[in-house]
Amino acid sequence: MLNIQLPAKALFAIGPLTITDAMLATMVMSTIIIVFALWFSRTIKLIPGRTQVALETIQGFWHKQASAAFGDEEVVNAVLPLFLTLFILLVVANQFALIPLAGAMLFGDSLAFRTPTSDISHTIALAIAMIGFAHVIALTVHPIAHIGNFIKVKPLFMARSFPQLGNALLEIFLGLLDIIGECAKILSLSGRLFGNIFAGDVMVLVIASLAAATAYIVPIPFMFLSLFSGFVQAAVFTMLSMLFIAGTSSGHLKERIHAKS
Amino acid sequence: MDILAAKVIAAGLCMGIGSIAPAIAEGMVASKAMEAIGRNPAVSDKIIPNMVVAMAICESTGIYALVISLIILFAV
Numbered sequence: 001m002l003n004i005q006l007p008a009k010a011l012f013a014i015g016p017l018t019i020t021d022a023m024l025a026t027m028v029m030s031t032i033i034i035v036f037a038l039w040f041s042r043t044i045k046l047i048p049g050r051t052q053v054a055l056e057t058i059q060g061f062w063h064k065q066a067s068a069a070f071g072d073e074e075v076v077n078a079v080l081p082l083f084l085t086l087f088i089l090l091v092v093a094n095q096f097a098l099i100p101l102a103g104a105m106l107f108g109d110s111l112a113f114r115t116p117t118s119d120i121s122h123t124i125a126l127a128i129a130m131i132g133f134a135h136v137i138a139l140t141v142h143p144i145a146h147i148g149n150f151i152k153v154k155p156l157f158m159a160r161s162f163p164q165l166g167n168a169l170l171e172i173f174l175g176l177l178d179i180i181g182e183c184a185k186i187l188s189l190s191g192r193l194f195g196n197i198f199a200g201d202v203m204v205l206v207i208a209s210l211a212a213a214t215a216y217i218v219p220i221p222f223m224f225l226s227l228f229s230g231f232v233q234a235a236v237f238t239m240l241s242m243l244f245i246a247g248t249s250s251g252h253l254k255e256r257i258h259a260k261s
Numbered sequence: 262m263d264i265l266a267a268k269v270i271a272a273g274l275c276m277g278i279g280s281i282a283p284a285i286a287e288g289m290v291a292s293k294a295m296e297a298i299g300r301n302p303a304v305s306d307k308i309i310p311n312m313v314v315a316m317a318i319c320e321s322t323g324i325y326a327l328v329i330s331l332i333i334l335f336a337v
Contacts, residue, residue, distance in 0.1 A: 004335055005335060006332060006335040007336065188321060191321075191325055191328050192317075195325065195331075202331070232313055232314070232317045236314055240318075
């Protein structure tokens with residue numbers, strides 16, 4: 001049996017906090033992104049260079065998607081940094097295995113790094129953050145109305161006859177189903193990303209360890225496949241979380257931002 | 262039955278049955294996209310990215326089957 005582990009391996013502990021290999025990789029990756037961002041924000045010019053053009057293309061793409069999802073320009077400008085951060089984080093995290101030597105470094109007697117998104121804790125945390133953001137915004141603006149979307153007791157008080165009472169009970173039941181649906185959103189968002197990235201890693205590992213002849217050249221097409229799916233899944237995760245947030249709290253965001261200005 | 266044999270059979274069945282529907286769905290997405298491109302080749306630049314995203318979403322049930330079979334194999 002190959003050395004494939006579903007949970008991340010614990011490396012060491014700082015007090016009560018256990019540091020796993022995926023966490024270590026996430027920290028290294030975040031440091032790389034932050035240093036790059038700090039360096040790049042000083043070199044922004046009116047006449048863009050190559051890197052700036054590439055990043056502005058990404059920004060333009062997400063701005064278009066966010067305009068289609070949210071509609072209002074001020075809301076788009078307010079929430080776009082969140083989605084761009086998410087996208088950049090996921091793109092770098094999914095391609096972590098491509099950083100030279102990162103997959104071979106040892107910590108003690110075990111590998112020090114692991115692709116961050118091939119640990120399900122990481123993707124579940126991101127999904128909870130995204131879905132939680134939508135609900136927190138909705139709850140801060142209209143708490144009672146937002147809770148009323150899920151626990152629908154209003155038709156029960158307005159029922160005048162037995163058919164209406166039946167409909168009201170059905171509404172309550174459907175509202176409870178919506179609560180399960182919100183949890184299913186978290187599970188589906190995180191499971192999709194985790195499955196793709198982990199499967200890419202496992203596939204390359206399996207192909208490389210089939211025989212001595214397949215260890216060097218043969219895995220390259222499969223690596224390319226997992227590279228491609230890494231980009232696609234980063235875009236899909238960002239787009240779906242954008243749609244969920246727009247569906248739950250687009251109006252709330254608009255009210256909140258317009259109330260401030 | 263040996264527990265390892267049961268695990269391997271379960272993971273294989275999970276993957277085999279679970280990948281039927283996503284394959285059909287992705288084929289439908291691709292065929293519709295091809296039809297649209299055939300009808301109006303000028304918009305193929307706009308259709309292809311949308312097609313890839315739609316395929317990735319169709320794929321997700323297959324990915325869930327994959328996650329389940331990986332959990333069966335490596336975590337339980």
